[in-house]
Amino acid sequence: MTSDILTDLERGDEDCVLRFADGAAFRVSYLSIRSRCQCAKCKPRQENQQRLIEFEEEVARLRVEKPRAEPVGRYGIRFDWPSGCSSGIHSFRHLRSVAEDLGSAL
Numbered sequence: 001m002t003s004d005i006l007t008d009l010e011r012g013d014e015d016c017v018l019r020f021a022d023g024a025a026f027r028v029s030y031l032s033i034r035s036r037c038q039c040a041k042c043k044p045r046q047e048n049q050q051r052l053i054e055f056e057e058e059v060a061r062l063r064v065e066k067p068r069a070e071p072v073g074r075y076g077i078r079f080d081w082p083s084g085c086s087s088g089i090h091s092f093r094h095l096r097s098v099a100e101d102l103g104s105a106l
Contacts, residue, residue: 006092009077013066017106018099020092025106026099030067034081035059036098039088059084 005021015029035056037043045055067079072089080086090098 004093004096006077006095009069011066011069014064018095018103020096026103027106028095028099028103029064030079030081031060031064032102033079033090033095033098034062034064034067034085036094036102037085037088038090038094039085042085042088 003020003022003024006018007021008017008019010017010019015027016033017025017027019025036046042055044051046052062083065082067081067086070078070080072078076089076091077095078086078089
């Protein structure tokens with residue numbers, strides 16, 4: 001689906017703009033992306049609403065700095081967070097979901 005193809009990642013200091021092949025664009029905070037990490041360490045901490053709230057609060061207490069971003073094939077991005085996790089690969093489909101749920105459309 002073209003809605004799942006990321007065409008541009010414009011990185012700011014506290015957030016980024018994700019642009020997709022269908023023309024949709026969203027501003028998403030790094031905090032939102034970090035709190036939805038899908039790696040083996042972070043994903044289990046999001047398995048129910050209570051654990052997700054606790055995880056979000058923990059991530060919010062960290063100093064969320066601009067991560068390094070590295071493309072992974074044609075399907076995702078690996079964010080390397082200075083204050084923690086760097087093993088999660090964020091698929092374009094997952095980033096679209098985070099953008100729709102927690103970002104703001106442009």
